[in-house]
Amino acid sequence: MRNKEPGNDLDDFLEHSLSGHVTSGVGGEIININSKLLKWLGYDSKELIGKRFNSLLAVGSRIFYETHLSPLLKLQGFFEEVSVELIAKHGGRLQVLLNGYVRKDQEDKPQFVQLTLYRATDRKVYEENLRYAISDAEKRLSEEREMAGLREQFIAVLGHDLRNPLGAIKSGASLLSRADLSDRNKAIVNLINKSGLRMEELITNVMDFARVRLGGGITLDLEHALIDPIIEQVTSELKIAFPERTVDIDCSINIAVKCDANRIAQLLSNLVANALTHGAVNEPVIVSANITMGYFELTVANGGKTIPEESIDTLFEPFKREETSPSQQGLGLGLYIASQIAGAHGGTLSVVSKDNETRFTFRMPV
Secondary structure (H helix, E strand, C coil), rough: CCCCCCCCCCCCHHHHCCCCCCECCCCEEEECCCHHHHHHCCCCHHHHHHCCCHHHHHHHHHHHHHHHHHHHHHHHCCCEEEEEEEEEECEEEEEEEEEEEEECCCCCCEEEECCCCEEHHHHHHHHHHHHHHHHHHHHHHHHHHHHHHHHHHHHHHHHHHHHHHHHHHHHHHHHHHCCCHHHHHHHHHHHHHEEEEEEEHHHHHHHHHHHHHCCCCCCCCCCEEEEHHHHHHHHHHHHHCCCCCCCCEEEECCCCEEEEEHHHHHHHHHHHHHHHHHHCCCEEEEEEEEEEEEEEEEEEEECCCCCCCHHHHCCCCCCCCCCCCCCCCCCCHHHHHHHHHHHCCCCCEEEEECCCCEEEEEEEEE
């Protein structure tokens, strides 16, 4: 487009712009200034035409303009979004963002300088908000670090200060169970064993819940393990606490499965304990394991009243207990932890409850 004299084709644009505009000569003298900037500064155009633009700048901004911005215009022909401070007619100060470029003719010779000014009010608000956000983030980070420290202390208390005396109680009860006791004393020892097993399960579940919810997650130590010994160990321990109940085992796996054996044992213990607690006392709990089409499946089934459909939707959420058995004690973490262990193995834990049978199935790819 053909170059025109400043003050002709730019007049309409300058006058109706929402930002400030100044046209100056190459030497810095003001040729044209729009009404928006005049309003900001409180001047009349006749008072500024012919004056140097840098005379409107505060001392610090004026020095910066002469030592940095003016050389930039000569070297590269423009500068962008530089924060400067203007002095209004009555002494007030105005923060603006300044853009400038040199307009050249067809022979690449400088004709004039076009300056555009934007009020920095919004930018200052943005910067204040940004500083507040950074401060808030630093505060949150500090709180998270403090929470992490409390988490480690909490887990340490559960893992050491509670488990050690519990181990002594279980060992003592085990020794007593081998002695020649009366029927009454045998019942007392059995109650100690059952309560100790229940307390150990609660401690383990609370520790894992703390790790999951406070950022640690379920950790795995994967290795190839035989499933039969895991099932035998878990069911044997639970039979001590539930001597009157029957647990049938159907395991057809004769190869090692890559998994965390301790976590699988914990998952199975939670499922079997849940079945023994809520299932029909006159029907056996059935534990089965097999590998089918590249998937390892571990199933725990029990007879008894079916679980309502509305309860199944929240069964694997923490602190959910079966409302049909209000007399049963517990935190409602067993099934939640079991589902987290299943997920950590890349598998799923599902439940089907119908025809007076409830069946939990853990399934993961081999």
